[in-house]
Amino acid sequence: MCENNDKIRLEKVVEFCRKINKSIERFGKDFNIFNADDNFYLSVSYSILIVSNNLNIISDKCIEKIDDFKLLWHISNIGYLITHFFDETDKLYIWNVAINDIPILQNFCEETLKSYEEKQ
Numbered sequence: 001m002c003e004n005n006d007k008i009r010l011e012k013v014v015e016f017c018r019k020i021n022k023s024i025e026r027f028g029k030d031f032n033i034f035n036a037d038d039n040f041y042l043s044v045s046y047s048i049l050i051v052s053n054n055l056n057i058i059s060d061k062c063i064e065k066i067d068d069f070k071l072l073w074h075i076s077n078i079g080y081l082i083t084h085f086f087d088e089t090d091k092l093y094i095w096n097v098a099i100n101d102i103p104i105l106q107n108f109c110e111e112t113l114k115s116y117e118e119k120q
Contacts, residue, residue, distance in 0.1 A: 002062035007116050009054045010062075010109045016047040016054075017106035020098050023047070031095050041091060044098050045082050051102070052079020066108055074101050 002010070020043075027033050027040040034040050052075050055063075066072055078097045081089045 002065075002112060002116070003059045006058050006062045007113065009058045010113050012054045013051050013058075014106055014109045014113065016050045017102050017109070019047045020044055020051075020102050021106075024098065029099070031092065034095050035091050041094075045086070045089075045094055048075070048094065048097060048102070049079050049082045051105070052076055052082075055079075055105070062112065065112065066105075071101050071104055075105060 023040060023043040027037060034044070055072070055075055056079070063072065074097050078089070078094060082094070
């Protein structure tokens with residue numbers, strides 16, 4: 001069971017997952033564009049960083065509901081890399097997290113938030 005503060009963090013994760021999706025819709029689902037356009041790259045990278053930071057402070061009780069440990073590792077890892085090694089972080093790695101991992105995480109967070117609403 002998630003804790004009360006988790007709801008705020010989950011909402012923030014969903015908000016920035018949606019921002020990632022909007023950036024991809026706006027610029028296109030194409031790594032070559034992502035790689036060439038600094039605004040696209042910075043928008044997605046910043047949003048992933050916010051997602052990662054919020055994900056890292058959600059309670060273990062809530063996080064343990066995510067079955068895919070690799071998903072959590074990718075998002076936590078990329079947040080760390082963006083924070084400490086931004087210029088050295090592989091853009092393809094960021095792209096793959098945005099395209100493959102963020103939609104799964106967003107779905108988990110939205111489903112978890114629905115369960116909050118149903119209990120109230």
